[in-house]
Amino acid sequence: MQTSDIFELLRDGRPRTRTQLAQLTGLARSTVAARIDVLVRLGLVAPYGDAASTGGRPPSLFAFNPGAQVVVGVDIGATHARAVLADLSGALLAETRAPLDVAAGPEEVLGWVRRTVDELVGADAARLGAIGMGLPGPVEHSTGRPINPPIMPGWDRYDVVGHVQRHHPVPVLIDNDVNIMALGEQRTHWPDVDDLVFIKVATGIGAGIISGGSLQRGAQGTAGDLGHVRVSRADGMVCRCGNEGCLEAIAAGPAVAARLREAGADVTGSQDVVELIRAGDLAAVQAVRDAGRDIGEVVATLVNLINPSVVVIGGRLAAAGEQLLAGIREVVYRRSLPLATEHLRVVPSAAGEQAGVLGAAALAIGHVLSPAAIEVASASVGSKVGGRAAK
Amino acid sequence: MQTSDIFELLRDGRPRTRTQLAQLTGLARSTVAARIDVLVRLGLVAPYGDAASTGGRPPSLFAFNPGAQVVVGVDIGATHARAVLADLSGALLAETRAPLDVAAGPEEVLGWVRRTVDELVGADAARLGAIGMGLPGPVEHSTGRPINPPIMPGWDRYDVVGHVQRHHPVPVLIDNDVNIMALGEQRTHWPDVDDLVFIKVATGIGAGIISGGSLQRGAQGTAGDLGHVRVSRADGMVCRCGNEGCLEAIAAGPAVAARLREAGADVTGSQDVVELIRAGDLAAVQAVRDAGRDIGEVVATLVNLINPSVVVIGGRLAAAGEQLLAGIREVVYRRSLPLATEHLRVVPSAAGEQAGVLGAAALAIGHVLSPAAIEVASASVGSKVGGRAAK
DNA sequence: CATACTTTTGTCGAGCACCGAACGAAAGTT
């Protein structure tokens, strides 16, 4: 019983009549009516009033009901955490953030998650459908376990899903933070783009790659690691990864700050650099633009390799305005192949700091509204009165 | 009627009894028997004798019948073309090759294709299921049209599929030559690997990327272009693409040959370089190893970005033995992240010169045996005696 | 304002696919 294919049509939010759906699917009107009935009983679809009559009885409209359930999206950063409550359309209903050190370990961080989820869902606990979460390190998506995360002591192979489900018995989806930012940006601002790369420039540098419409995680879930690619201008610079010549050693927030500090400025992190730029400091503008050029070299390579149609630049250092973007664009359009750049757009993140939580919520929504999940749910309320289900 | 899910189980070639299939699928034995019957009538499955008795009547076995249809795989190179006849298991039945200049234009090249297909299939024309073809340039896979191919004058947006189908009215699948090489290598030698990158080093340098189990073609179908990525050692070298500093300008076959020519050797192309190395020429060994290091720099970046579990090195320059591979390995294992290289294998192509045609055949087989195609075929011989089909 | 017309809706019987059980047949064992 394919209830999901009717739902897929309604998922865009546009209300439709039963007759329209029958024409779109090729099914009989009576079949459509039965499936709509199931979806209405599940709450996923709701009556939407009557359409204008075309001469006879006005048809009743049905539309996706985003309020049927809620999801929580959590974005755990290195030093800050953020969580949102969203409905099934991805619209934000509430938002929380807090300073939170991921190095404090899973118990502490997941404790905050538990309390925050409780607080966000409040009385709607029964309508919570899933939780999506991003972590700042490599994650094996299928199991939800962090794998050798460099800045997350105590988290290695920790059973995050199991811990969260102890208090919130709903599906829990975990992914890398850059991956969920890519997802958030794509779902909210580039819904029709199948090949999008999100570049995060902050304390580290990473990329989330959506290719052919789906997130590419690679064999070990470490795909998109831009930060430790070698660039010529970083030759001799030692990186925290132990190697030398890494992009991160010259173009990430700390590297830019260090360079300005050598020149006498009082800066310690990405945030200070951003403030200097906002204040119009020419040395800072220059340094960030140079960082953009370095990143651009690697992005140019990435464009040749992946051939995306949109590259989104985000992360704290990108918040400084157009300087970083300008540097990246300059190099990418000079270095990448004409065919690959012909329709390429390199744009700043539109979701900004919310990209992560939006993506985490999108991950959760994607799970709740997946065809498989719809089928399972519809079987429980289906019209199988005396069915074979008890076999 | 999901005949295809029974077929998917049998596709591995292992013979099974009806009872086994019923247990594997959860379907009733009678249903399995009916579907087996359809598959046998289609020829895709054939009786395989009886299994040993376990005390009673011995069950009869059924197995995938690769001889039900044949496919042709065509690999058009810059100056040579190759074609094979294969059965549905991918086993080669016949092979042809010929010197053929792709720059002669589509009419001439596709004329050769038509004659070669006729010759290969011979009396089996009725059993030809599909044709797969690789072209040496960017191809829009969905339409099968080359897009601005640099070395294929007259081919731009040419309707290759239409032309071939005029004489051979079967599905025709077109893709980039490196993509089909990646597919060929994966299907024949790494069937369980979902993340594989094939690097072709010859007159040009390119990569075919299989990620998450499927070929990644990118937004314009130009994904995997390694050749025009910038490497530091190529600074100042002008490339045929117009840019400077490209990997291809220093590490591809012509570049290596040019370097040896400067040193006084009599070489013009990749083939001469390979022969020099086979003859034990130290300068050639050195030059190819250096080329390997340059390529390794880009492959290291690729490994960080894509995180494959296998990197296959192929192409004419790779045929020279271990030198190129050694250079690539040296840099990749030094430059890529430990987590990404922990389980990474960098290996020479096992399919060698046949990678392309094998992949082209695999593309064709994948189309013929796709669940959708099976369903369509089974509907025509299905047990629908008085069914609703006449609607 | 009543009537005819148009269009949608809900219900109902029919057909088909699939399932499970039962039965006869085949092949090996005692």
Next chain:
DNA sequence: AACTTTCGTTCGGTGCTCGACAAAAGTATG
């Protein structure tokens, strides 16, 4: 030769889907 075990097939039942029909709820028309 009788028994056991498994196979292959047939048969009735059930649910899903479809097309048809009457009721419902509007709009045009006199």
